[in-house]
Amino acid sequence: MRDIIRKMAATGIALLYGLWSVVAAHGYSFNQIVPDVRQPASASGGSACPVPAHQLTAPGSIAVQWSTVLGTNPQTILTNDQTPTGSLNEIEAVIQQSRGVWTGVAATSLTTSSLGPLTRVASANICGSDGLNSICFDQPDMAFTPGVLAFTRVITADAIGIQLGSVVSSEVGQILDADIYFNPSDSSVTFATPAALSANPKSYDLESILTHELGHTLGFSHSAVWSAMMFPFAPAPGTFTGVRPTTQQPDAPLADDDRTGLRTLYSDPNDTTYVGSIQGHILPANPLSLPTAPPGVTGIFGAHVVAVDVSTGNVIAGTLGGWSCQAPGPAQFDGSYLLDHLLVGHTYSVYAEPLDGAVSPSDVTNALVTLCRNATTDPGWPPAQSCVVPPVNQQFTTRTRPAP
């Protein structure tokens, strides 16, 4: 705490004060998408303000298929039950459990009923841009280079009425397809189910990696909070993230930052407990220190703003601040931040830090570089709704002032 205070008292000034009627940098690092305002307002909404990528949460909306074809040479998925049927059941239980981690968070619109069926497909190459969410354990992909264990491809629509496979977007930012690929061809990489992990200490925990990747399929980018499931670095072989889920607490592996992010992304309109918010600006003491290009930058961009529950000392939420947007857009880089869906009745301390720790801007690229579109990126883009994302400001230190 002393370090934080010392750091915050260093050279810059963070002016933390309230703002009204401005939508600030939403999200705890979500993948953002700018609607295509070249389309009629009926398709784009007419605003160039970024919207977070998200799934629909109506009953049965989020179906997943998984390939039962597992790599055998090398064998990449290790299970406790070695029989073919038992092995598949064990893997399927991990997938179900990992999905349950996310639907187990209280006060969100993402519930168990949002999940569609989990189906098996006896074909290796089911991952692709087909409008079906898939998990593949034995599908080669050109993106796999040495060291790449797994990744998730998420495809989002920037307008209403966009078709991918049999899915047609009904909202801007709707995720149309999200596929998880596990590396099938690296002989040095294996994944083990929780039941098999202790016997295979050199394997990666399938459940931890799957839960993290499923977070991407819901629209999360990475989090800069070290305890978060969406922190971009997975546990070392033989270990797992947080604690295992239980029937009593299915979301146990998640950190509060993940839960707060999920409540922000999939807010429950009937919730009355997680309705607190903290918002403000991160501004430099000397405006001349701001970048001159692109023009219009009036605040610190890309600061990691963190809320800590004073009573417990726990990090409750962290967000990447630095921008705001009011319809019809575009995004303004004014140093705004918003920490939303906090538990009411608690006291929080807030601090801002540069993104120069274990998480760097490259880890959260999709949450930062996709905030703007312009005529260079998209021919014919209206100038009035154009902007250019400034570089992330990593050269500041902060101190706080009380709200006016």
Add this chain to the structure above:
Amino acid sequence: MSYVQRRRFLWVLFLIGIALIAIVANATTLARLQFYQLVQHSSAIARVRCLRADTRLDNGEIWTDTVFEVVQHDKGFLPPEIVVRMPGGKFQHLHSHVDGVPEFRPGEEVFLFLTGRPGRQFYIVGWTQGTFRIRKDMRTGMEAVTQDSADVPVFDPQTKDFTKTGVKDLRIDRFLEKLNKEIYRQSL
């Protein structure tokens, strides 16, 4: 509890926290590669300058092809311009994204550890791990190199210590010395 005790207690908590973090030695999608492994897995290593990026649809997937001018190559043979392919990008109304993929701005100079063959697209070994950004100090003109994944602590069970093995703010001459030394060592 005295101030000293409290301070000691906080240190213990801090170290436990670090221990919990430091077992996080591998990226979600990435297994930690040491510098020598990056060199070993690379068919080419070069200092390149980003020229432009294009999005393509290939095999039903969206890819971003970034064109780089080769400024100097340290390992392997490379033509004057190369194309580095990464998953994700924007194609018509579809936005495909993969977290953890490095992106580049036109004009930016980086060292890339590449796998692939001339005449085809190259891929970056270990994504952020094979990406080393070059930053120039405007006052001194000195260049320094920082690996995208530089700040992840790694626990060494032998020394029971935590180290950040990534390259961060390393003077470019030192970086090249380290690189060339490793390339030479592997050529023996």
